[in-house]
Amino acid sequence: MDRGDQVSDSSLVSMKKVEIIIGGEDLHLVEELLTKARVSGFTIVPNVSGKGHHGIHEGHLLFNDMHTLDMLFTVVPEDRVDPILAGLGTLFDRHPGVVFVSDVWVTRKNYFEQYAKFPR
Amino acid sequence: MDRGDQVSDSSLVSMKKVEIIIGGEDLHLVEELLTKARVSGFTIVPNVSGKGHHGIHEGHLLFNDMHTLDMLFTVVPEDRVDPILAGLGTLFDRHPGVVFVSDVWVTRKNYFEQYAKFPR
């Protein structure tokens, strides 16, 4: 992790957190979308509940009460957000889901690792 | 979903995320409060743990170590935040809990759906 210039590992870099809530049966579609968008990793919080709903979809409730859902989030550089949202917009035309974007900061060390090349 | 003016569905609208952590036995009180505040939907992450505590309540630890808690969050327009916080303030006088507010952005499509009228 030698980077020549001695920047502190604890300096923070601005990134975007993208949180997606989707039905469990459609989770793999989001995973495929993120992989295509070259998102290097994400975290899944399984079995969250959608009580009430988060909007409607094609005139129907987006989620039924107590529908079992999964929450997935990833932290990406800002320039990755638009392609992800575009893909999700198309996905959500057929599969109900919601997405929230927010600001987060990561340590410089994590930031560089996000960009590192590595074999799968 | 025809809105006349062709605004891109991927343009982002500023909203507020309200995260609440509360004992499982009091979760229904938060749900009722949000429903009265006309919050159209929320997500529950069940069975989180409160280790240590998040402050004290009436001189006692807010949560015991490893108390089983639920986390609930909703995403609402900014003008809904104050009524929700006022209600929670009253609730938290008797039932320990914490609330965090943060900025999130949603796609315009989600935003309009949040406001849509629909039957329960």
Place this chain on the structure above:
Amino acid sequence: MDRGDQVSDSSLVSMKKVEIIIGGEDLHLVEELLTKARVSGFTIVPNVSGKGHHGIHEGHLLFNDMHTLDMLFTVVPEDRVDPILAGLGTLFDRHPGVVFVSDVWVTRKNYFEQYAKFPR
């Protein structure tokens, strides 16, 4: 909770949310680190999944696909963030993990409770 000046309990105070994702076997190390940093409480979301990865660690994938992880977050005053990140930086040299920092607001009531003295 008499504070003399009658500030509304619903006024918001800026804090920082620190979210940490780490392997379940290393969770206790994070807990110890936060306790030493005088963090008064935190919340654990157990059994999240790290699909793909969140960067590399010493040339290896940070997390294997579907590695079971824990997510832990705490909400602290801004001046606590640097010591926590410094501690995590050292911890992450040996134990893979990621940390995200974001802005949150808490009600003044919660804020004062965070600072209250109390026995463990």
